[in-house]
Amino acid sequence: MIDLYTYTTPNGRKVSIALEELGLPYTTKVVDLMKGEQFKPEFLAVNPNNKIPAIVDHDVPGGLKVFESGAILVYLAEKTGRLMPSDAVGRAEVMQWLMFQMSGFGVAFGQLNFFTNLAPQRVPAAIERFRVEGVRVVGVLNKHLSSRDFMARQYSIADIAMYPWVATARQLAPELFSSSSGILQWMQRVGDRPAVAKGMKVPDLQR
Structure with a gap:
């Protein structure tokens, strides 16, 4: 247990x-x-x-x-x-996208949420900084997912790590995802899993 x-x-x-x-x-x-x-x-x-x-x-x-x-x-x-390949190449592929979520995507939208909704004072420079970074990481993710079904060769912990963050980011800044068909199709694919x-x-x- x-x-x-x-x-x-x-x-x-x-x-x-x-x-x-x-x-x-x-x-x-x-x-x-x-x-x-x-x-x-x-x-x-x-x-x-x-x-x-x-x-x-x-x-x-x-x-x-x-x-x-x-x-x-x-x-x-x-x-x-x-949920993790046993071979070195497959494992590396999963791990790099897991780290991308943790050090890139999650940080960008976590900070954007803080400075937009939670900070005691509005700091326009910080909001703009993390919005620009949000645009960048969404672009990276969408390009990656436009040619594949999952983050790596097969469904893995990289998809699991990314999914709740994308779901949250879409609520925070839906305009950044409006033309991200690769991400949106992946969201449907993963979100349909019971x-x-x-x-x-x-x-x-x-x-």
């Missing part, structure tokens, strides 16, 4: 989608970021970096704690032997 510490963010949904795709049993533990629960001692014992998501894998004696969404995805793929639809609803705060 795996404990998933998460909230309603793109990074959290990466892991719930992966767990659903892999069919691994897990318990959802909501860490309410709006209430500052990520700073509570009991969560810091799981993730000293006070960020979600994090997991505790109780299949490992003593319970293995893993934090950082990318590290969790790689761990789950290696644990099950799925595990993706289910994982995107974790945690369900309406219960």
Whole structure:
């Protein structure tokens, strides 16, 4: 059994989608970021970096704690032997696009969201900087996906990492995706997967 510490963010949904795709049993533990629960001692014992998501894998004696969404995805793929090619070339292809999401796409739209909607003061230069970077990474992604079905040769943790971030970015700046047919077709393809639809609803705060 795996404990998933998460909230309603793109990074959290990466892991719930992966767990659903892999069919691994897990318990959802909501860490309410709006209430500052990520700073509570009991969560810091799981993730000293006070960020979600994090997991505790109780299949490992003593319970293995893993934090950082990318590290969790790689761990789950290696644990099950799925969603990650076993050959070096295939693995490198998946890893490079996983890192593109984490260091490029996610950063651009995470910062754009902050400076547009959350910053205590409006900073036009910062908004423009991250909007320009958003345009760039959307272009990179759309060109890549215009000639293939998935991020790598087959559906993988790279798709899982990217999907919730694209979904969020489209809500934040829909105009950047209006002519991105490669991305939009990929979104439909991935979003039609039952595990993706289910994982995107974790945690369900309406219960």
